[in-house]
Amino acid sequence: MYGPAPYIAMRDVGDYVTFNLHREPFMISKQVNYKKIIILNNVSTKDNFDGVLSVKVINQENDRVIFSETTAIHLKAGKETKHSISFINVDTANCLLQCSFKPEKSENVITASVGAPYILTPPPPASPRINGPRVYGARPGHPFLYRIPITGKRPVTVEVKGLPEGLKADEKTGIITGKIIRKGDYPVIITVRNTAGTDTATLLIRAGSTLALTPPMGWNSWNVWGLSVDADKVKAAADAFLSTSLADHGWSYINIDDGWEAPQRTPDGAITGNEKFRNFKDLSGYVHSKGLKLGIYSSPGPYTCGGYLGSYQHEFQDAKTWADWGIDYIKYDWCSYGKIAKDNSLEELQKPYLLMRKALDAVNRDIIYSLCQYGMGHVWEWGAKVGGNLWRTTGDITDTWNSMSGIGFRQNTASPYASPGHWNDPDMLVVGWVGWGPDIRPTRLTPDEQYTHISLWSLLSAPLLIGCDLSRMDDFTMSLLTNDEVLAVNQDPLGKQADKVYVNGNIQYWTKPLADGTHAAGIFNLGKEKEKIYVRFSDLKLKGDTYEVRDLWRQKNLGTFNDRIELKIPSHGVVLLKIKQKS
Template sequence: TVSAEKIRATADLMVSTGLRDHGWMFVNIDDGWEAPKRAPNGEIQPNEKFPDMKALADYVHAKGLKLGIYSSPGPRTCGGYLGSYGHEYQDAATWAKWGIDYLKYDWCSYGRIAKDHSLPELQKPYRLMRKALDAVDRDIVYSLCQYGMGEVWKWGAQVGGNLWRTTGDITDTWESMSRIGFGQAELYPYAGPGHWNDPDMLVVGWVGWSEHLHRTRLTVNEQYTHISLWSLLSAPLLLGCDFSRLNAFTLNLLTNDEVLAVNQDPLGKQARRVLQKDDFQVWMKDLSDGSKAVGIFNLGEKRAEFALRWEKIGLARRQSVRDLWRQKDLGEFADEFRASVNRHGVVLIKVSPAE
């Protein structure tokens, strides 16, 4: 059901809701834009729902935004549309000509092409498209989507990826979101500027497929955990919700500049899990100004108190603390910081040595 009209409407909403002004930049077309057949010269063509892809890119760019597209290294995409197999250089040139800024390259049917699941075979199609993208005179962000096969985080940057999915698809449940998010703990060495671990999209707002949308099943506290954890992880923040149904709560979740600054911090470090105790996990991220972002997460089934001793996470005994969701200085704390954390919730703070 994706169409040029919907992409234009999404771009309009990214401006009118203020999302663009808080740093949300990409409007990405997923599967379903491709025509059933290529042109006689082999060029990939959009279907009737996208009558003029160049004009669409121009429209999105005029809004101060960027446009993304989707393909597969296999003959067919996951939705059964034409993939890029055998036309990699041609497709990259076509996308550049249209003005595309981002490519999600989804494994899909390439499983029938690959001889096996050895590293060379897993890497081969992604190396090839990297060469094709390098051959065009346009910067295109390159997203590897192959669900974490072959521990892609260890080699995604080597094959030229800018981000790589580390897991299968997320769903809007606590079980899925928490398993994926908290499961990223060992991946921090592989993230950095220009190459990121991607634990999949954000499942807030009205989510689902096609016209079958529903309000996210995550509770309010779980949504705070979701955005906080993805920000600490330096994860790509990708929205899969209906922008026309963004309520005030969801919009506030997505436009807190102090939380987004944690995600976008130029140092580009991914947070580490520095403490686990009972139902609590503490994650800490180094920031470019020398301070730390710290998430205190309660994975338990009831609200609980937690005392975070600075020495336990390697910090000096006296720290200044700012609550990032409330955008409020909490003062100086000697030795420890005590927080009451909701069920499945988080307290997200920024700490720096007190003078």
Template sequence: EPGEYHVNIKVSNVLGSDTRELMIKIGSDICLTPPMGWNSWNCWGLAVDQEKIEAAANAFVNEGLRDHGWTYVNIDDGWNMHKDAEPKRDSLGRILPNEKFPDMKALGDAIHSLGLKMGIYSSPGPHTCGQYTGSYQFEQKDAHSYASWGVDYLKYDWCSYDQIARDTSLAERQKPYLVMKEALNQVNRDIVYSLCQYGMSKVWRWGAEVGGNLWRTTGDITDTWESLKEIGFSQIENQPFAGPGHWNDPDMLVVGWVGWGPNLHFTKLTPDEQYTHISLWCLLSAPLLLGCDLQQLDPFTLNLLTNDEVLAIDQDVLGYQAKQTLVEGDIQVWVKKLADGTSAIGIFNLGDTTQGYHFDFAKAGLPNHLHLRNVWKNENLGSFVKGMGLKIPSHGVVLLRQIL
């Protein structure tokens, strides 16, 4: 029956025991916490194929990522027929995968057998950004195909819809997303709906109205400090519009081996920039979608992705997106309210040198007396009154959580 159910779970082994409450919500609303998973684009670009998708799914299990909440395995552009190829669809109008994806239903079954979920990609225009077949005028057919394959997530990328839209009015920007949402509503499957149109017409103001569960707020990210800084620290105006079932999406994660094609390289972000990347996205309640080769996870990257205390900030059920509460020179403070009444706090140094900083609680709108924990170090720091002294590396962060 629809409703909210609370289940107490206790686990124990030779190291001890712990108890947590699991809240289960049953109803029409989905995506109540930000999606966590992997997308093929930042890694493989148009060189993606079924074997690479299966390898990513297996890596989720073999590397232990699944046990930390990483769930979605999403195919981006390049899985169906190129715009210049024929046929693009069968005699019934159903979309055809290309030779790189010989059996979509089997792929979906394989992903689900691992306890994971499958995502796919399309465009409301005639073709995708990579010049593959789009869903224009075949939205209902495609939605039914996705459901029959076991798809759990659709990234719907504006791309060639500029050729169709009559103008840049709000109604024209909304129209293709309403059409596909109506098609998704006709299938007997919950499919997370990701709007990808780069923040046009301030999509955060209306994304939920057209049925979106998440929406890109910017253009594509790259693995540079300039791109990370510009995108991550601009998520201010959209803050009030995030919450359970509808999330601002500042794009995918650029840690590990990336490349947007067959030739990969290790991320150009420094270790401290990577800590900033993961910390800020978690404070923002952002979707966490990896874009790296999961078969080349080094110990540092794996540590970034499996710190449960950090991930818990992103997945907090209140769904509150952090606010920028203080800017002092190169220092920015972002505060996220949590469901238990406490806060998570990120103190970021955007400057080019390590800085000593006195963190004044009142200036950041925080209580006078705080018990604090360093989340990356999993270490209680103690009690502080009015403020605390910090040393923050260049482009780095101190990520704290208030404890009761």
């Protein structure tokens, strides 16, 4: 009764107090100024806890502590407590935030840690720069729409020479419209000017039968909004492509996934939008006015995966409706067609996609054709034969390391089947705020895992479809999606997919030949510890003695090297290089 005050058992504290380091993302300004809100939750209904909160930020590249703070803190019963920190990451280094809470009446310590995002992409210069693909495919006689991606100080004036007959360019917006009269290859010379300088590039417009000569780049509603998507969210995404400058880096498709379809067709069998999508012509006009393109979703079965109407027995009618609406992209998802197919034979797997291909060929509009059937029957071997521009090679991705890495690093077998107009699709991107709607949250991928995600998808020549809430894009996510040298690897006109050329434990090398004779190489660390390695150029399957090497994320030349180069690779991270043999 008169003994010393008892200590609270670990169970009393540890079962009630936890850190939440993920709900409030890091805020970064000017690449080096960081702010972070640390949240501690006390779920006890009656006990308050006093203690000491200790915070450290460690540069993981050299183990140097760049920020340290200790403060007394009071955690009220049933409440969450927020604590804000600010620090400068002057080297834009890969950092780890470590937090601990030491209760006054316990010897136990509650700990948590999270990687801090770090921005490698340099800001674009004030002088104008032409970004995006260097080749673009379209069909003669069909409506043509292409927005030239241009960064730099505004205003910018655009001069375009060599356009095929039937096209015109707006010198203020850089939007090219019209209809091409005749087939052919048309090298178009684009010159852009502002008060800071001039840039010139050649865009090859290939008027023929093949679309998607480089992988589509855009946004899809599914990974963020799921079935809660509506027209206002789609318009907001289109607005964000311009306000955030994503469109200036080549992002162009605004794609609506499942959840737009009315519960019943009209008496004549036409499909319409539901109460969330009352006028698709107006919506496509809104998107097209910005130089962007609009995509939509359906299924060859009677119902979509979300239980909405599919296109079964209305294929030609739906394709015509989409064309009349001004649709530019269709994702065609297997879903309920599994109940229609007689078996899993190759003929039955291909049948609904061949039918929709015929329907799309019958309309007077270019519509990108995305097959979504999760890789059944090795679709990469025959997706092009049924007229697909891209085909899913896997099940749905989620925002975890196991999902993303498990999908991405298994794409090697499909590599030979990628080519201009025909792309392997390992599913959409899971960076930024995602959640499959309506409640969303920051991605669970660490910063290094996000660098791996974008690097690997770029090397794979995969379609790049952002799946996050664009209104909540932070500087780090923007930096991932606007590095033009990284995106150029994805959009390279040669159209080759990277091959896995070397594996040693947790280390993998992937190389991709580029149209200019150089190679892109991704050096990946799939392990839980950082690694310092010597990369031999012979292990990258490169032949030569001397190489010039450039770090694509940092947009920085690393120098000239013989035989090998020393690299430091963070856990679950990557170094993405461009390698040129020196003559």
